[in-house]
Amino acid sequence: xxxxxxxxxxLVMGMTNKKSLKCEQxxxxxxxxxxxxxxxxxxxLMFVYSLExxxxxxxxxxxxxxxxxxxxxxxxxxxxxxxxDSALYLCASSQNSVGEQYFGPGTRxxxx
Amino acid sequence: xQSVTQLGSHVSVSEGxxxxxxxxxxxxxxxxxFWYVQYPxxxxxxxxxxxxxxxxxxxxxxFEAEFKKSETSFHLTKPSAHMSDAAEYFCAVSANxxxxxxIFGAGTRLFVKA
Numbered sequence: 168x169x170x171x172x173x174x175x176x177x178l179v180m181g182m183t184n185k186k187s188l189k190c191e192q193x194x195x196x197x198x199x200x201x202x203x204x205x206x207x208x209x210x211x212l213m214f215v216y217s218l219e220x221x222x223x224x225x226x227x228x229x230x231x232x233x234x235x236x237x238x239x240x241x242x243x244x245x246x247x248x249x250x251x252d253s254a255l256y257l258c259a260s261s262q263n264s265v266g267e268q269y270f271g272p273g274t275r276x277x278x279x
Numbered sequence: 280x281q282s283v284t285q286l287g288s289h290v291s292v293s294e295g296x297x298x299x300x301x302x303x304x305x306x307x308x309x310x311x312x313f314w315y316v317q318y319p320x321x322x323x324x325x326x327x328x329x330x331x332x333x334x335x336x337x338x339x340x341x342f343e344a345e346f347k348k349s350e351t352s353f354h355l356t357k358p359s360a361h362m363s364d365a366a367e368y369f370c371a372v373s374a375n376x377x378x379x380x381x382i383f384g385a386g387t388r389l390f391v392k393a
Contacts, residue, residue: 171322198379209386210369215379223379257322265311265373268381270322 170194173271188243190258204255285384298357302370313371
């Protein structure tokens with residue numbers, strides 16, 4: 168148990184669906200992250216929030232929309248995804264910008 | 280800017296043998312260095328971290344890593360591999376440059392043979 172939970176653990180969606188991924192951290196951290204992990208590719212940083220303010224946005228397509236309502240919760244809203252968006256989506260949190268990150272178990276997303 | 284290179288996408292060892300996973304980094308300022316492990320269908324878990332204190336860092340599960348500034352390396356070792364060590368290992372670097380970018384290596388998959 169790392170103190171970071173993600174739901175759902177698995178998600179299958181069609182290209183026209185809208186769904187959301189949820190992440191919650193119980194560690195009192197100030198920063199939260201979304202990563203995409205695809206087979207045979209390095210971990211890709213998507214978004215970073217610090218104290219509920221977005222501080223990094225790495226050229227992610229607009230079909231991915233993050234939301235951070237408070238320092239404990241992070242959402243990733245998905246709409247009109249493409250098959251190449253199928254991947255493991257990992258949420259993480261950290262106390263500051265340089266410290267270790269604590270990861271959730273991930274959501275395995277399949278886009279059909 | 281920081282970067283990290285993990286040498287070898289796959290490493291295979293026999294049970295009981297030495298584990299050595301290689302990581303080289305680049306950073307224009309003093310780095311923070313990390314090793315993470317990922318088991319199938321799970322997130323990444325911190326194994327150990329270097330934050331400018333002792334150069335030899337001990338982590339969980341019997342792993343350790345040594346920071347060598349002259350070689351810009353932070354290799355991960357374990358004296359005796361166990362079957363349960365089979366997983367993917369990631370080296371990562373961050374630094375006090377004002378951003379929130381921890382750079383992760385591409386990962387090394389460790390296989391342990393019985």
